Every structure is written in structure tokens, then in C-alpha cells.
Amino acid sequence: MFVNFCLAAAKGSGDPGRRSHRLFLPPPQAAANLAGGPTARLDFGGSSLDSQERILRLEIIKVCRKLESRGLIAASDGNVSCRAGEDCILITPSGVSKGDMEVDEIAKTCMRGNLLEGPLRPSSEIRMHLLVYRMRPEVSAIVHAHPPVATALTLAGYPFNSKVLPEVWMMLGKVPVAPYATPSTDEVPKSIEPYIMDSRAILLERHGALTLGRSLMEAWMRMEKLEHCAKILFYASMLEDRTAPVALSEAEIAKLG
Numbered sequence: 001m002f003v004n005f006c007l008a009a010a011k012g013s014g015d016p017g018r019r020s021h022r023l024f025l026p027p028p029q030a031a032a033n034l035a036g037g038p039t040a041r042l043d044f045g046g047s048s049l050d051s052q053e054r055i056l057r058l059e060i061i062k063v064c065r066k067l068e069s070r071g072l073i074a075a076s077d078g079n080v081s082c083r084a085g086e087d088c089i090l091i092t093p094s095g096v097s098k099g100d101m102e103v104d105e106i107a108k109t110c111m112r113g114n115l116l117e118g119p120l121r122p123s124s125e126i127r128m129h130l131l132v133y134r135m136r137p138e139v140s141a142i143v144h145a146h147p148p149v150a151t152a153l154t155l156a157g158y159p160f161n162s163k164v165l166p167e168v169w170m171m172l173g174k175v176p177v178a179p180y181a182t183p184s185t186d187e188v189p190k191s192i193e194p195y196i197m198d199s200r201a202i203l204l205e206r207h208g209a210l211t212l213g214r215s216l217m218e219a220w221m222r223m224e225k226l227e228h229c230a231k232i233l234f235y236a237s238m239l240e241d242r243t244a245p246v247a248l249s250e251a252e253i254a255k256l257g
């Protein structure tokens with residue numbers, strides 16, 4: 001069932017906005033209810049696995065290119081994953097510039113993180129992804145990036161209040177900040193564990209952000225929205241208690257015709 005969501009997003013690549021209301025309206029708990037328990041697990045059955053997996057790999061490449069082009073990652077930052085069957089995931093490899101990544105470089109691992117396919121080691125943050133998949137059966141895709149403004153808010157201790165903008169609240173809900181944890185260690189999954197069940201997006205102090213979705217496109221759009229909101233919060237903070245710019249005099253305006 002959820003793979004259909006994933007694949008629908010992958011196939012309809014050109015216009016995510018038209019799908020967004022369907023994708024975003026159910027809050028996490030409602031989505032969990034919609035999932036309907038064990039019967040709603042991924043079903044890749046049989047010979048169509050290869051083509052479905054290829055679509056997901058292409059979708060990961062697309063999300064990675066978006067992350068890089070929007071400046072949400074730099075160098076080999078970030079990692080993207082999705083479920084690819086009952087007991088495996090696809091995840092970006094470690095140490096690779098995500099904007100230049102090839103389809104065949106994406107790692108396939110079991111749910112314990114052991115490499116099943118791929119020429120490169122899976123992301124060093126794979127434990128964070130696997131913990132989310134174990135705790136949230138309805139989550140089919142995860143995006144981790146280092147969005148600069150959202151991350152800067154965590155450095156400054158400035159609250160990310162998603163209730164200030166209606167669309168942000170509807171799309172992301174409450175966005176907690178997980179305390180600092182040494183990247184690529186077991187500290188990272190431990191730091192996010194208390195927030196996983198009730199969050200669609202989690203800020204990682206001094207590190208970046210994590211967004212969850214029922215499809216790769218949904219997880220990507222949540223990341224994009226998170227950074228967009230962080231920019232608005234930042235601009236608003238710069239304008240607080242400032243006087244508005246002085247307008248041209250009416251006489252000067254009159255000269256303009």
C-alpha cells in the first residue's frame with residue numbers, strides 16, 4: 001500500500017504541488033491509522049521488484065539533486081533512504097557528493113544495516129534511518145540534510161515555532177530539536193528516539209534536520225518547507241523592533257509621474 005504512494009510520487013515527477021494536499025493532510029497519527037497495521041506493509045511481490053526498485057533509486061537521485069541545488073547539503077553531506085521491500089532499504093552511500101551520485105552507487109541493506117547490494121558503504125547515519133523505520137511502519141522514506149538557516153537556529157537557540165505560519169503547521173506539525181549528538185555514532189539515533197513517534201520533522205542541534213514521509217517526495221517537501229520556514233523566522237527576527245524604511249516624499253513621488 002505505501003509503496004504505491006512512493007511509486008506514485010516517483011512516477012508523477014513533474015508537479016509535486018498537485019499531490020501535496022493528498023500527501024500532507026493526514027497528521028502522523030492519522031497516517032498511522034490509515035496504514036491499518038500489519039496489512040499495510042510494503043508489497044513488492046515477485047518479478048516486478050527490479051523495475052519498482054529502479055524507480056525508487058531514480059527518485060533518490062532526484063531528491064539528492066534537489067537537496068544540492070537548493071543548498072541544503074554541501075560536499076558529501078546528507079543521506080536519503082526509502083523502504084525497498086519487506087526487509088530492506090535503499091540508502092545513499094557514505095562519502096559521496098549526493099549531487100553527482102549514480103543510481104548503482106545507492107546501497108541496499110537489510111533492516112539490520114548489513115549491505116546486500118552496492119559498491120560502497122551505506123551512509124554512516126544508517127542507524128538513525130533504521131530506528132525510524134522500526135518505530136514507524138507507515139514511514140517509507142527519510143531525508144537527512146544540513147539546511148543552513150534551520151541549523152543556524154539551533155546554534156542560536158532560536159525556537160523553530162511552526163505555529164507561526166498555518167501551512168507550516170499543517171505540513172510539519174511540532175518540530176522538536178534533538179540535543180547535540182556526535183555524528184555517525186549511536187548517540188544520533190538515541191538523541192532522536194524520544195521524538196520519532198510524534199514528528200514529521202526533527203531538528204538536530206548543531207547538525208541539521210531529518211524529515212520523514214510516506215514517499216520520498218513527501219519527505220523531500222517537508223525538508224524544503226522546514227528550511228523555507230526557518231528563513232521566514234530568521235527574516236522576521238531581523239525585523240523585530242525595527243522602524244519601517246522611510247518612504248520618498250510625496251514631492252519626489254510626484255516627479256516620477
Ligand SMILES: [Zn+2]
Pocket residue numbers: 077078144145146183207208
Ligand atoms: Zn548529517
